[in-house]
Amino acid sequence: MSWIQTHLILPFTQPDRCAGLAGRLRSIRKFERMQEKAQRAEQQARLQRLLQHAYDTVPYYRNQFDEAGFRPSKARVDRPLPLPVLTREQLLTAPATLLSSSFQTEDLRPAASSGMTGAPIRFHRDAEAVRDKIALKLHFDSWAGFRPGQTVMRLWGASTSLTRESNWRWRTFETVFMRQLPHGQAVVPAEVMERWRWRLEKHRPRVLYGRATILAAFAEYLQERGTRYRPRTIITTAEVLSDANRKLLTAAFKSEPYDFYGSRDVGMIAAECSEHEGLHYHPWGSFVEFEPVGESPDGTLYRLLVTDLLNYGQPFIRYDTGDCVTLTEQSCSCGRWFPMAGKIVGRLAGGTVYANGVPVPGVRLDPNVAATDSPLLPLRAPWKSRSRKMNPRMAGAMQRGVLIA
Ligand SMILES: [Zn+2]
Known part of the structure; x- marks a missing residue:
């Protein structure tokens, strides 16, 4: 089923998002099989290519690079980029200055990110970036044992996420081809929880996927009411997964949840592997930097700065995500050297x-x-x-x- 999905169904039914999906997934898997040294070299080449593109085609970055006396060929993945931080305010006030002149604006895909307190931030991605980001997200899914075509029940919550694709074609695609059971809800009272419980037992999805606070609330509800069915895989995202909620989900579903990290601005860029020792930032999709900002009971806090290696339409270089993380010093038991956050602690959009x-x-x-x-x-x-x-x-x-x- 998975092969049919990635080679045929997804690319042909959703070419805008999934054209060339099988090749992209192969590229990520090939990257993961490489030795660490080769992976770092590949990431550095991808970083330099993105920076050179930004210098050549985005006047804003050309000015920034020139002022800093920086040349893209000097970029190294083992040290910080000597460039200013890109802030959300800059995306709000002057988004057009960040677009690459090598793309027609009408060929770029518009998107928006809704911060908790401010106006929506609008930005663009080129078509290949959209497809690459979907491939990376599906690759993270595979870390959790979730493959396209397996039934997934989404407890998402944000109604804005679901109204974006409200036409019948998209709904058919999601429910028939992707076997998704989306459940958007502005608030989650007990009767909705009961409806979710009923659907969980009726459809028996292999995967539960959703916001950490909503899944935790649902887990608590199931513990009180009882259930005859437990999904194999739980994936939390979009919010901080607290220790308390991790314990709650593990106890309720008898398996530890996989936490994924991403945002609308930069897409899904980090995930837990099966060892659950932290979140790996995948070097195929981004170059991340951590700026110390203070101490916390969990250790030093770092501001997360992301350089998106996939979006050439509107390059994000040293983008301040607004999130703070703690870092894990020891390497993961899975053997990946990828930068690893112990905790995402500063997410503004908590539950x-x-x-x-x-x-x-x-x-x-x-x-x-x-x-x-x-x-x-x-x-x-x-x-x-x-x-x-x-x-x-x-x-x-x-x-x-x-x-x-
Ligand atoms: Zn790992």
Whole structure:
């Protein structure tokens, strides 16, 4: 089924996203089979190629490189790029200056990222970047044992994610070819949880895929109500997976969840392997840098800067994702040297829970509620300051994310 999906069904039904998918997946697998030295050399070549392209075709970067006295051929993957950080504000205020002149704007694919407190950030990708990013995401799926064609139930939550592709063709493609059971919901009350439980037992999906807070809330619900079926693989993404939620998911589904890291801006760029020792940033798709910003109980915190090696339409170079991470010093038991984050701790778009315990996925906070975009904002772990008098249900809700009283 997987071969048919990657070689025939996906490329022919969704050429915009999946043309050449089999070859792209082969390229990633070939990269993974290479020795570490060859992989680093390949990543460096890809980095220099992207930087040279940015220098040649994006006036903004040409100015930045010239001011810094930097030449793309000097870039090395074992040291920071001596260039300014690209901020979200720059994407908001002057996105056109970041487009590559080697593409017609109408040939680029527009996309948007919704921050929690600000206006949507709009950006573009070239067609090949879109396809490469989908291939890398499917490759990460394979780390978790999830292959195209296997039934997956998505508990996503953000209604905006699902309205983007609301035409009947796309819905048919998702449900018939990709065997996806999408469940978008603005808030998740008990009756929705019950509907999810019913569908889980009826369709018996191999994979549960969704936001960490929503999956944790669903796991808690299943523990209370009981279930006759447990999916093989749990994949969490889009939010911080807290230790408490990891334990909860592991206990409820009898298998440890795979946490994936990505954003709309740069796509899926890191994932846990089967060893669950941290999240690997895949050097085929990005070059990541970590700038120390402070200390936390989990160790030194680093600001995550991403240079996207796939998007030539609108290059992202040293892009400040707004996320902070801790790093894992020891190498993973799987043998990959890829940079590894121990924890993603600074995600702004953490899960949100009403005071009555109802989780609200993917919500954007009112600016009056969260008055700053500072990446350090979420580091004040909300549950650490809870009162001893708080009722247990609310305390449990707070452990799953930010609390709106
Ligand atoms: Zn590993």
